[in-house]
Amino acid sequence: MKVYAGTDPISGKRNDLTETIPPGPAANREAQKALTRLLGQLDERRNPRTRATVGQLMDRYFEVLDVGETTIGTYEGYRRNHIDPLLGDLQLARLDGEVLDSFYADCRRCRAHCRPGRRAIDHRTDRPHSCDERCGPHRCRPLADSSISQIHGILSGALKRAVRWRWLGTNPLEAAQRPTPGRTDPHPPSAEQASAIATEAWHDLQWGMFVWLALVTGARRGELCALAWDRINFATGVIAIRSSIAQRGKKTWEKDTKTHQQRRITLDDLTVALLRAFLRHCTESAEGAGLTLPTDARIFSPVPDGSEWLKPDSVTQRYTRMCARLGWDMNLHELRHYSATELIAAGVDVRTVAGRLGHSGGGTTTLRVYSAWVSEADQRASSSLAGRMPVLPMGIETDGEMSAIAKPISETSAPYLRIAEDLRAAIRCGALKLGDRLPTVAELAKRYQVAISTAHRAVATLTEAGLIAVSRGRPATVAVEQLEPRPHEEPAGTAR
Template identity: 50%
Template sequence: MAKANGRKKRDRGGIDVLPSGAVRVRVYAGIDPVSKRRHDLTQVIPAGPDAEKLAEEMRVRLLNQVYERRNPRTKATVNQLLDKYLSEADLEFNTLDVYKGYADKHIRPLLGGVKVGSLDAGIMDSLYAELRRCRDHCKNTKGQVDHRTTRKHECDARCRPHTCKPLAASTIRQIHFILYGALRRAVRWKWVTTNPIADAEPPAAPKGNPRPPTPEQAARIINEAFKDPDWGALIWLTMITGQRRGELCAIRWSHVDLDSGVLHLEKAIGQRSKKKWEKDTKAHQDRRITLDPETIELLREHKARARARAAALQLDLADDSFIFSLAPDGSTHLIPDSVTQRYGKLANRLGIKTTLHKLRHYSATELIAAGVDIRTVAGRLGHGGGGTTTLRAYTAWVSESDQRAAGSLASRMPIRPGAAPAPAITLTGLDPTSPYERIAVHLRTQIMEGILQPGLPIPPVKAIATEHGTSVSTAQRAVKLLDEWGLVEINSGRRTLVKYVALAASSTAARATNALNDQAQVSVGEERLLDLEVRQLGKPIAKFRANADPDSSKDLRQLLVGAIRRSGGDLADIGDYELAVSLAGSGDLRTTFVATR
């Protein structure tokens, strides 16, 4: 369109012919918010007969991007974006350190020089493919070596030929969300108009596959841990509450109300290398966990030991002191990595392949197996999302719980008209060898003989354990075995009830009676749960509970030596000490062990 003076309006943008014959298209797009300089959109059209026509079409296309505000506003690179994003992100220290590590190792080497405006889903898919190929981003060079250290060294057998290993899917997802979050900020900062990787597809989230210890393994872990009562209390509390290790280390006595039986979790101990600090819990939310009577009693005993240690050094145990501490006055917390390492050594001694975090899985799966609803389990574990995370992580256990729920409902339904009577329960081939099996046989016999009436509760687990001189976990396994036999009904938050069932009492009853008689005979060499009191020159100095053979001088000497060491005594004076031995909960002295020098 011509102006009044007859001159043509100047077209926006420019087209330049390069010495090679190629054509460069330039369109002004404003001021770069990063460099504060002029920002031009440029494209180069290869030389050819239609180069000028294609250049004009490109100029129009770039102009439309500018008019519609779809053009990138900056020439900033991914490196510049990451620098700004990570310096301003409001992230917890540990998370920020992990993000910086992933950025330095995986993002910057592959995408650092790429312009932010050039990123798209295709580039991201190529990035994911490279990460799945080799986590070290090797160049497929023959003779490449994976060195044992990045420092100057002489190679040995630990420096091996390079083998490509893919990066875990969960790590690739984290890298995707680091870039996604950074580019979302770039949109807010007006570096780009849209998030260029919104359509990229990261690897699917891995399915939850928790591997908690079995009930038998859990019992072995508890028995081994309680050789040191303080360590045993820590492991017990972890199993009961399902706390994270940082939360466990941060508990203070002011967080526990032993009268009402409530544990208040509000802090955690963070650790990254040698740096340690107190922080909020992972989900940044306080939570209150109700404790069972046995755990309350265990914490009372633990507090009494802590007070005794402090008093022996003329120190006071403050209300805000840490529950688990190596300091006599509880002024310092345990180090999370040290707790993990000690638990790993315990598991290795027992030959169990597990980790401390799997005790959290144990707590969750046991609650779900007991029929506790997902929202309650999520609340105890500190999961956000109203139970979504819990449901995703423990899908298999939820399915099993649903099957048990269906069976429980069916057992409460009235008899269907015309249906055949329920078959009698016959437990053939029963040969109890383990303590929990003998306890189950004893309780089954009481049910068969009418001592335990249908519809009424069986004795509490703690009472069963005390009666048979075993740990609570062994008694719990016995009750679960009764449930598998269909003799009892386990209800969450209520007493376990005897079911209305028909019992076949022929040869099974005889076998049960024989097994019960065998159970009553305590053979020499059998481990029992014992109450032990250490005395020095007749004065009690420590009490604890452990599994051992009460007739084995070797076992008793080992327990006495360990107790003397924990109390700070000298083994040269072992003759001044004695060990009073009683069956757990009986209160009757079985023997007093005195070691020779």
């Protein structure tokens, strides 16, 4: 059966919908059914209008795609390594949910798309070489979930265009299982590692300033490379992030930030002082070379007058080599994670952190990437709040029931309760009398080896009980006469 479906918009040739019916006594009836199906597809515009392949669709899609040069380079890599080898020659009319699910499954099996059961060698380079220990039997490694998710996004954009262009009647991607997006798992350096990294970097003044700003601001590498001196307001301590340096191969250029948003970051006093000193150093270096440092000179530059910027790839490679000397396998982007996690740990709200990092979505991205640290900060906040809650009145217990009788203080009681009980016992036995001065909060903290806040809470407990008097600028004193012993205690000096 053959039904005319118009002209192929790609080749300009006649486009027919065909279906072959096997011979037999029911051939005529089956042919009528096939004709009805084909005409239905044509009426509902579900039929493909072209015999174009996935590769031809990708060619056309990349021609009209409006993204940055670095992004298109990433897309071309995914297409070259994964889409074209498996789907490039397949006609769009034969692309369906089963084919796409099989494609994603193959990506999860092996990123090289090897043939199962076939022995192969993984060579260290594609160039002519003599094999050594770096070459060996092929081992299948799955493609990362985040990479499969990006491939899905490329196919989704192309197939949506194909439907709008009437190359396809329906989007076959709707019948496929959407790949699970990769979960972000940042690994920021610890405080000790960050200190060691900064110390190592300061052997070179410019490199040390670069790493320091990366730690403090959490800016991306391209944003740091694009910084200029006229973007720092030393009076207010604010630095403006307006652009970024992109790189593809050896080519570099200045562009908008990743989210196309400018932002301002407030710097601490130490960082401002370091930048002042570095500016003096750059000015002296330019004068020593017989040059003048312009106000819009790049802060980090390979030339004395700051007329050029550092290459992002070179910065990344230098950082990786520095960390390797320290015995760590780290990348420059982890300094951005360090800045974010330290801010969250310090109690800074997520929207402010998102603003400093340049995340779009009002903090949605920040919450998704740093959810574990946000949760940890929330737990610390609850602990801090519990330490500042009012003292429970006598007789109220927290073991699941209310008791009319207070439990005696023991070694397992909270530290502030033990301190308060010791002071109460000293008043009870007469060691501390009316008007006597109590040890200061600092002295109590040192004596009991607890935090200042814990000692302060012990004093507050006795103050609320009316046992001691506290006034601003004066030491705490005993406010009552000798206490009567508790029912379960014997009076002081009682002989057995």
